[in-house]
Amino acid sequence: MSIIMDVMKTAVRLAPGSWLPGGTPDPLMNKHGLIGKPASRIDGPLKVQGKARFAAEVSLPGLVYASLLYSTIARGRIATLETAEAEAAPGVALVMTYRNAPRMAPPPLMMSAPKAAGASGLPIMQDAEIRWNGQPVALVLAQTQEQADHAVSLIRVTYAVAPAVTSFDAAKAKARTPENILGEPSSIEIGDAEKALKDAAFKVDLIYRTPRHNHNAIELHAATVAWNGDQLTVHDATQMVNGTAWTLAQVFGVKEEQVRVLSPYVGGGFGGKGLGDHQILAIAASRLSGRPVRILLSREGVYRVVGGRTTTEQRVALGAKPDGTLAALIHTGVAATPTRNVCPEQFSFPARHLYAANAIKVAQQVTDMDMLANIFMRAPGESVGTYALECAIDELAEAMQLDPIELRRRIEPEKDPTSGTPFSSRHLVEAYRHGAERFGWDRRDPTPRSRREGEWLIGMGCATATYPYYRMPGGAARIRLTADGRAIVQMASHEMGMGTATVQAQHAAERLGLEYEKVSFEYGDTSLPSGTLAGGSSQTASIAAAIIAVSEVLTKELLKLAGNDSPLAGLKPDEVEARDGGLCHVDEPGRFESYVSILKRAHRDELVCEAEAPQPFEMWKYSMHSYGAQFCEVRVNAVTGEIRVSRFLGSFDCGRILNAKTATSQFKGGIIMGLGLALSEETLFDERSGRIMNPSLAEYHVPVHMDVPAIEVIWTDIPDPHSPLGAHGIGEIGITGVGAAVANAVYNATGKRIRELPITLDKLL
Amino acid sequence: MTARTIHFTLNGAPVTADIKPHHNLVELLQTHFGLTGARESCGQGLCGCCTVLVDGRAVSGCLFLAVRIDGTEVVTIEGLDAGGKLNPMQEAFVETGAFQCGYCTPGFILMANQLLDAHPDPDDDQIRHYLSGNLCRCAAYPQIIDAVKLAAKKRKTIAA
Numbered sequence: 026m027s028i029i030m031d032v033m034k035t036a037v038r039l040a041p042g043s044w045l046p047g048g049t050p051d052p053l054m055n056k057h058g059l060i061g062k063p064a065s066r067i068d069g070p071l072k073v074q075g076k077a078r079f080a081a082e083v084s085l086p087g088l089v090y091a092s093l094l095y096s097t098i099a100r101g102r103i104a105t106l107e108t109a110e111a112e113a114a115p116g117v118a119l120v121m122t123y124r125n126a127p128r129m130a131p132p133p134l135m136m137s138a139p140k141a142a143g144a145s146g147l148p149i150m151q152d153a154e155i156r157w158n159g160q161p162v163a164l165v166l167a168q169t170q171e172q173a174d175h176a177v178s179l180i181r182v183t184y185a186v187a188p189a190v191t192s193f194d195a196a197k198a199k200a201r202t203p204e205n206i207l208g209e210p211s212s213i214e215i216g217d218a219e220k221a222l223k224d225a226a227f228k229v230d231l232i233y234r235t236p237r238h239n240h241n242a243i244e245l246h247a248a249t250v251a252w253n254g255d256q257l258t259v260h261d262a263t264q265m266v267n268g269t270a271w272t273l274a275q276v277f278g279v280k281e282e283q284v285r286v287l288s289p290y291v292g293g294g295f296g297g298k299g300l301g302d303h304q305i306l307a308i309a310a311s312r313l314s315g316r317p318v319r320i321l322l323s324r325e326g327v328y329r330v331v332g333g334r335t336t337t338e339q340r341v342a343l344g345a346k347p348d349g350t351l352a353a354l355i356h357t358g359v360a361a362t363p364t365r366n367v368c369p370e371q372f373s374f375p376a377r378h379l380y381a382a383n384a385i386k387v388a389q390q391v392t393d394m395d396m397l398a399n400i401f402m403r404a405p406g407e408s409v410g411t412y413a414l415e416c417a418i419d420e421l422a423e424a425m426q427l428d429p430i431e432l433r434r435r436i437e438p439e440k441d442p443t444s445g446t447p448f449s450s451r452h453l454v455e456a457y458r459h460g461a462e463r464f465g466w467d468r469r470d471p472t473p474r475s476r477r478e479g480e481w482l483i484g485m486g487c488a489t490a491t492y493p494y495y496r497m498p499g500g501a502a503r504i505r506l507t508a509d510g511r512a513i514v515q516m517a518s519h520e521m522g523m524g525t526a527t528v529q530a531q532h533a534a535e536r537l538g539l540e541y542e543k544v545s546f547e548y549g550d551t552s553l554p555s556g557t558l559a560g561g562s563s564q565t566a567s568i569a570a571a572i573i574a575v576s577e578v579l580t581k582e583l584l585k586l587a588g589n590d591s592p593l594a595g596l597k598p599d600e601v602e603a604r605d606g607g608l609c610h611v612d613e614p615g616r617f618e619s620y621v622s623i624l625k626r627a628h629r630d631e632l633v634c635e636a637e638a639p640q641p642f643e644m645w646k647y648s649m650h651s652y653g654a655q656f657c658e659v660r661v662n663a664v665t666g667e668i669r670v671s672r673f674l675g676s677f678d679c680g681r682i683l684n685a686k687t688a689t690s691q692f693k694g695g696i697i698m699g700l701g702l703a704l705s706e707e708t709l710f711d712e713r714s715g716r717i718m719n720p721s722l723a724e725y726h727v728p729v730h731m732d733v734p735a736i737e738v739i740w741t742d743i744p745d746p747h748s749p750l751g752a753h754g755i756g757e758i759g760i761t762g763v764g765a766a767v768a769n770a771v772y773n774a775t776g777k778r779i780r781e782l783p784i785t786l787d788k789l790l
Numbered sequence: 791m792t793a794r795t796i797h798f799t800l801n802g803a804p805v806t807a808d809i810k811p812h813h814n815l816v817e818l819l820q821t822h823f824g825l826t827g828a829r830e831s832c833g834q835g836l837c838g839c840c841t842v843l844v845d846g847r848a849v850s851g852c853l854f855l856a857v858r859i860d861g862t863e864v865v866t867i868e869g870l871d872a873g874g875k876l877n878p879m880q881e882a883f884v885e886t887g888a889f890q891c892g893y894c895t896p897g898f899i900l901m902a903n904q905l906l907d908a909h910p911d912p913d914d915d916q917i918r919h920y921l922s923g924n925l926c927r928c929a930a931y932p933q934i935i936d937a938v939k940l941a942a943k944k945r946k947t948i949a950a
Contacts (some may be wrong), residue, residue: 075827
């Protein structure tokens with residue numbers, strides 16, 4: 026399989042770009058109509074009235090409520106389990122443990138099959154084994170949530186404790202190199218980087234540490250589920266409706282088409298809303314009890330069963346020549362992982378694509394710890410990888426007495442440094458130039474502690490943001506063009522707040538030459554044509570490619586339907602374009618017929634077309650990434666060490682921006698989550714017991730309004746000629762580079778390099 | 791625990807409910823009245839997601855005992871619009887793009903209305919300070935400042 030893939034990749038790389046699907050730039054790429062307009066969110070009115078119904082708000086007749094009991098040890102076996110008191114408690118419909126849970130196959134591990142969505146691939150409540158601290162050991166169903174929670178408190182469990190690996194330091198000593206990191210090589214070596222480093226005129230060789238993080242979406246994880254015979258309906262909060270449906274079918278031994286997953290609104294995802302134990306247990310309990318079930322995790326419950334970003338230790342070593350180019354670039358390290366997991370926190374990815382160097386070494390290892398499976402969290406890898414890499418760049422620039430932006434300009438590569446493929450669209454230097462101008466970078470004094478106002482030391486820092494362009498294979502879109510000239514576009518995709526439906530309605534309207542108000546976008550339901558997951562900032566391009574494909578089919582079908590009595594008679598699809606609610610000849614605007622007219626003459630109520638997006642070969646042909654230059658100004662109190670970010674600017678290069686309003690929100694939201702990563706966020710993991718010690722919003726500090734300064738975002742708006750609409754996804758780029766921009770600003774203010782996140786005041790005193 | 795009957799006004803209509811003394815306001819609104827706009831998220835009274843107005847004052851519904859609303863006037867996000875016509879704050883949130891997922895939005899809107907009642911013309915820092923008890927993980931904070939200022943203008947236009 027991998028040999029075939031390698032041959033295909035090579036073939037694609039060698040083929041002329043114009044041969045590939047999307048090889049000619051999308052004609053809408055430069056069109057200024059609806060694309061780019063700051064349209065307000067389509068679902069806005071519903072959401073401000075509190076009327077958007079989330080997964081835990083769907084009501085079903087006869088619903089019972091679930092509550093979970095979590096293990097308090099990391100490794101071992103359940104020795105005794107007393108459930109009689111809970112079973113006799115008021116309102117209880119079922120107590121489920123490994124003894125009576127239905128036999129279920131483990132959920133296929135993500136990436137093991139196209140639609141596999143399992144986070145860990147471990148069996149769920151099938152035996153007495155305990156594999157992490159917090160693993161569900163019992164589930165209670167009752168008439169009310171209160172009764173279920175009470176009954177859970179009556180269950181008594183004792184454990185036969187086994188030795189567990191819960192210390193990252195101990196696990197690191199036995200770290201191993203996995204076969205691959207998300208399909209990419211675990212390590213790459215070009216030249217002898219260690220030797221080049223040794224011989225370099227200027228060098229830094231540093232260790233950076235980053236902690237665990239949790240997504241903390243404000244919506245708690247929830248599902249409302251019901252069986253009807255072998256038909257399963259799941260009202261879920263998920264970023265992967267199709268993946269969830271397919272995986273659940275494997276777990277419960279039914280057909281994929283017997284599972285319907287609906288998820289029209291998701292109250293924040295950030296990578297954390299996938300398929301976990303909670304949905305599977307609720308579905309199992311529903312099957313066992315014959316009742317529809319609601320599961321709504323408590324905030325603590327989310328921490329126990331939904332993993333987050335894991336801790337990393339990274340070495341970055343840079344060696345530079347006197348002219349400011351890099352002789353050596355080394356980025357290696359290890360991320361804490363359990364044995365079976367596909368989320369290795371790919372921190373070494375930025376260094377593979379960002380800068381030119383004569384010799385490069387990147388290598389990433391994982392551990393075998395007894396802990397909850399990691400789950401992707403916003404810019405997995407890039408968020409913490411850029412912290413290490415971009416701090417080291419700043420340290421090198423200082424060692425060379427060179428402006429850090431100038432250093433980056435000198436190491437700007439001409440092609441991808443490790444794959445050798447050409448960049449599809451890269452304007453990082455330009456993003457830095459615009460950003461520096463706008464931010465007033467020239468007012469920065471490179472000498473630390475040189476700016477002070479009373480007790481406050483003031484500093485500026487910058488860092489590169491980067492995130493790959495991904496487009497997922499396999500999505501299909503349907504268009505229903507109705508006799509009154511409206512279009513309904515359908516694809517089982519997701520809306521966690523990014524503006525999916527709004528932006529794709531703008532896109533489809535422009536593509537079909539319809540007014541924005543005449544187009545609607547339906548999503549979040551597996552009864553629609555299969556979509557792709559909302560992850561890796563891939564959804565916008567993935568949906569757009571499917572809409573392009575189905576629009577082409579629609580044009581062909583319309584021309585057939587128009588027939589010989591139409592002004593369009595005899596025209597081929599590439600001779601017409603969509604405009605003013607119909608089709609017209611590209612060069613003779615007079616040869617026009619509206620959709621309404623075509624359908625009316627053909628006596629049709631609607632025309633329905635469906636098509637799948639072409640394979641994302643552009644990702645093989647080109648090195649495709651989004652970029653940004655992040656600028657931060659901090660004020661650090663010289664007496665107390667208090668750190669306040671006083672100004673922030675993000676200058677982005679992410680292809681064409683499709684909706685200025687929703688894009689601004691995504692960029693700023695990413696930056697703010699990055700401020701949390703830089704200054705306050707940390708999931709505390711007890712290295713003795715393997716237990717998460719701060720499972721609450723009181724003790725895990727997400728940014729609040731007072732933490733957020735004035736933030737400005739600007740963008741190049743240069744379309745990528747190789748992506749649909751010239752656009753890149755932008756959900757993740759905002760968080761990248763922020764940690765380093767803050768750390769570099771803190772150094773400029775105080776003269777202290779903080780190489781371990783979060784940068785809290787105790788580290789500055 | 792013994793049930794008791796409470797009488798109160800909910801979004802303008804007089805209502806009655808049989809509750810237990812330990813039930814909180816979110817449970818009451820969701821289970822008795824099917825109102826889900828006030829949502830529990832942190833369960834500790836610190837995120838503002840469950841904000842409800844009791845006699846015009848914003849409270850955290852997850853910590854507010856339902857018995858205490860006996861005889862009061864309760865307004866939830868569902869009662870803010872006038873027969874489908876959005877309240878100026880709701881309009882301002884939509885127009886400025888002051889949310890992404892919209893889950894925390896009801897709490898923000900109710901709290902922001904109270905902010906404007908107290909400070910009709912707030913500056914950025916007043917808004918940040920007043921709304922720091924409401925968490926938004928999508929982090930639409932900058933746009934929320936814009937929304938509150940826009941709503942302040944809309945209120946003045948209506949008053950004038």
